[in-house]
Amino acid sequence: MKEIIQRMIIKLRGDEKMKIVIPTEDMNGLESKVSEHFGKCNTYTFVDENGNVTMIIHNTSEHMGGVGLPPEIMKKNGADILLCRGLGPRALEMCSEFGINVYVGQAETAGEMFWLWKNKKIKRADANDVCEEHKH
Numbered sequence: 001m002k003e004i005i006q007r008m009i010i011k012l013r014g015d016e017k018m019k020i021v022i023p024t025e026d027m028n029g030l031e032s033k034v035s036e037h038f039g040k041c042n043t044y045t046f047v048d049e050n051g052n053v054t055m056i057i058h059n060t061s062e063h064m065g066g067v068g069l070p071p072e073i074m075k076k077n078g079a080d081i082l083l084c085r086g087l088g089p090r091a092l093e094m095c096s097e098f099g100i101n102v103y104v105g106q107a108e109t110a111g112e113m114f115w116l117w118k119n120k121k122i123k124r125a126d127a128n129d130v131c132e133e134h135k136h
Contacts, residue, residue, distance in 0.1 A: 019077070024056075031109055034108060045110045083116075
């Protein structure tokens with residue numbers, strides 16, 4: 001309980017940096033190729049609100065033969081925002097349940113995707129942005 005209260009105080013003071021996650025294909029940081037398929041990406045690249053890479057993790061979700069779903073893994077690692085090319089309706093719903101804001105846009109690299117978000121060139125995802133072929 002004490003840890004939860006401390007995290008809330010830090011957030012209120014603004015000391016905690018926002019974590020942004022981008023589904024990527026490799027471990028090349030901002031130069032990583034943005035994955036075409038959110039759930040089946042190889043890696044998740046995390047950046048702070050200044051565009052600094054804070055960590056890169058492998059996708060260990062059940063989509064890749066592991067355990068858990070991508071939104072669970074992202075939230076477990078502190079994600080506040082997801083920047084992606086697209087996702088299915090269930091993934092969008094789960095991100096919402098976990099408090100992860102989703103933005104969709106078209107970019108080749110993680111750095112380009114971050115730039116689009118930072119400069120308000122991509123929109124917040126809604127039901128009209130989901131991939132129809134991924135209705136799971």
